[in-house]
Amino acid sequence: MSLHPMSNSLIADPSGPGYPSLAPMFHVALIASPDGQAQLRRLLGRWADQDWLRPLDVAFAEFLWQEAPDAPPLLILAAALASHQLGRGHACLDLDATLRDPAFALSLPPEGADMREDDPPPRPAEVLAGLSLSNWRAALAHPTLVGPGQLDLVGPGAAATPLVLAGPRLYLRRYWDYEQAVAAGIQARTALSASLQAALPMEAMRRILDGLFPTAAIGPDWQKLACGLAARSAFSIITGGPGTGKTTTVVRLLALLQALALAGSSPGRPAKPLRIRLAAPTGKAAARLNESIAGAVASAIASLSQAGLADAAGMRAAIPTTVTTLHRLLGSRPDTRRLRHHAGNLLALDVLVIDEASMVDLEMMAAVLDALPPAARLILLGDKDQLASVEAGAVLGELCRRAREGHYTPDTIDWLTAATGEHMAPALADPDGTPLDQAIVMLRHSHRFAADSGIGQLAEAVNAGDTSAVLDLWTHGHGDITLVALAGGEDAAFRSLVIDGRVAAQAESSDGSPTAGDNRIPTTGEPTLAPLGYRHYLATLRQGQPLPDADPSAFDAWARAVLRAHGQFQVLCALRRGPWGVEGLNQRIARLLQDAGLIPASTGWYLGRPVLVTRNDYGLGLMNGDMGITLARPMGAGQEGILRVAFPAGDGQDGIKWTLPSRLQAVETVYALTVHKSQGSEFSHAALVLPATPSPILTRELLYTGITRARAHLTLVRPGGDQVLTQAVQRRVLRASGLMGEEEGG
DSSP states (O other), rough: OOOTTTTTTTEOTTTSSSSSOOHHHHHHHHHHHHTTHHHHHHHHHHHHHHSSOHHHHHHHHHHHHHTTTOOOOOHHHHHHHHHHHTTTTTEEEHHHHHHHHHHHHOOOOOOTOOOOOOSSSOHHHHTTTTTOOOHHHTOOOOOOOEOOOOTTTOSSGGGTOOOOEETTEEEEHHHHHHHHHHHHHHHHHHHHHHHHHHHOOHHHHHHHHHSOOSSSSSSOHHHHHHHHHTOSSSSEEEEOOSSSOOOHHHHHHHHHHHHHHHHOOOOTOOOOOOOOOEEESSSSHHHHHHHHHHHHHHHHHHHHHTOOOOOOHHHHSEEEEOEHHHHHHHOOOTTOOOOOTTBBBBSSSEEEEEEEEEOOOOOHHHHHHHSSSSSOOEEEEOOOTTTOOOSSSSSSHHTTTTTOOOOOOHHHHHHHHHOOOOOOOGGGBBOOTTGGGGGEEEEEEOOSSSSTOHHHHHHHHHTTTTTHHEEEEEEEOTEEEEEESSSSOOHHHHHHHHHOOOOOOEEEESSEEEETTTOOOOSSSOSSSOOOOHOOOOOOOHHHHOOTTOHHHHHHHHHHHHHHHHTTTEEESSSSSSSSSSHHHHHHHHHHHHTTTTSSSSSSSOOOEEEEEEEEOOOBBBOOTTTTEEEEEEEEEOEEEEEEEEOOSSSSOEEEEEEOOOGSSSSEEEEEEHHHHHOOEEEEEEEEEESSOOOOOOOOOHHHHHHTEEEEEEEEEESSSSHHHHHHOOOOOOOOOTHHHHHHHO
8 A cells, every 4th residue: 555646645556466445535535625626637647647648638628727727626537538538539428438447438548558657647447436427427517618418509608618518428519519410410311311212213213223233133132222222312321341342332323313313304404414422531442442433333334224224425424433532522721620611612512422431530520511512412331340430439330330130111111122122121120210220221242252251251250249250260271361379579470471471380290291380271262362471562663663764654653563562461450559569560570571681671761661641741632541652763864763652643543643751741661550540441461460468459340340451361460369369359349429319329
């Protein structure tokens, strides 16, 4: 037991045995002591010194005290924690969840935190021990700082308070406003469904859908149902796992909408095609959609043309194939959060499609809805089971909570049967289904992963939280998944994996025959294309480099080839810190590649260095998440090449953007990439590296997202035992939010 300098109270030593606590005295001191403010300032300062809180969180607490010096310490503590939660992706602080399990709700200390003192500060569980929800809410009854979460509260006072309390949830005002704007925008669009449905020409729609989907599916054709459902709503979501055909579906939906729009033309009054825009949250996601959409458009137009339902040339001009980022669409401006397009300067469009919508945070979704014309359609595509945005909010996941069960009303089911000819399972019916339920469809059949695909089965088992199935799958000899157990950071298996993409057997049996030991190597179903490592893109770099006097187009072609080769393999991990996080793995992999003679250096700028943009740079036209490769290109004819970083231009034309390294202010080496940052990307071979010990960051959603980044091969690297994997499968991400109302959002 030690006298803690923060509280002048006896608190059990967290490093000592037993650890029962007199910690309730700490929060009692915060409430009752005349020195409560000073004690809390010291506590928040020490948490910040330990990197448990951000400086921004502490600065926000100080701002509130300046605004209201009489504010109770428990109010300021709640405000600092609410700010902290924003940094972790939560829209608010759930007071009830925090009191029930502070360590889980707040993740304090954070993953990888280094205890820099022999006597560390008390943890939130100690500080909050014994505090009741009613007492904490009472401390928040301060009209200068905290306003009620009432939708009908208007007037100057409604926006004056920096905090909002809605039930058990404490918001920073800005994020309460975002959440209400998103809810109101979606509600307004779903309310248009009845009028849109009434205006649809059913016979023409049925003919067009039959033309777009000429082949009868086994069971309900969910892509066809999705087109029918979305056609009657100004707001719709098409969700589904990898390979379920989200892109194909939305292209056929656009073809349906354009065909219906153009069908009303006459000699004296030609019909206007719909103005359609395609967008994605990141440059990488936009580039990937750019790659896949052209073929889907051609296929949809061919189907309609063959059925005599549309003019191919007219449809080709009416359906766009160029994808932009949301930042570019809305008109982001340097050094300001303000956008060029907003309620006072609406986007000029009739239909907006947003791909990879799971990555769209609450603030961006509010901005999109604010800039949309009132009658414009908004169509979201995404996988509801993926990780949510790094920023605050889990909009797609919240909206799609009930998607798997359907909850379609009898009226919706009857209309869809008439419009599409498809029949839904009775289990998906719900007389009490909400208007939002009627705007969401989940695609349920994967075209990427066959029934015997290890990647597909693993993703499904993880999603279901079935730990037995997850552990058992590795023993079935699937050729597209490999589980590798590592003994240490310089393990030969790890070196072989990152360089060549394969893991050789680590030992021989007593009779000399090879054995996998702890590594479960697939023995059957070997795919046609072997998995690749980083040697592949570096070989492409060396072998394809143009001569110094080559035409600039040759250097662009070289850069495209290297970037494509780099996309064949990627190491993914859960953490940033530690030997199995981004920081440790990037250093380790660079040394391994240098030792193998594949790169000239492992630090600084060098030929072949892959980099990730970590902050939007509007001056250079680079967005957070853009990936580039360091290459050598002459500045002019007859000159020696100098290092420049080649990025995909994201212009829909397969262009290359060349940038001097000295101009890149926010980039990091990216041999290893966090799963969060990998969203919107796919790799032929993904190596997902788990931490050696359990971590609250490692969740079912993170595992699923990492697994489904792999198109053909997945290697799961397990430095620890099965416990790390099983705990991750059992742990779900629960983001604090009120988007779906009091009952669902807590």
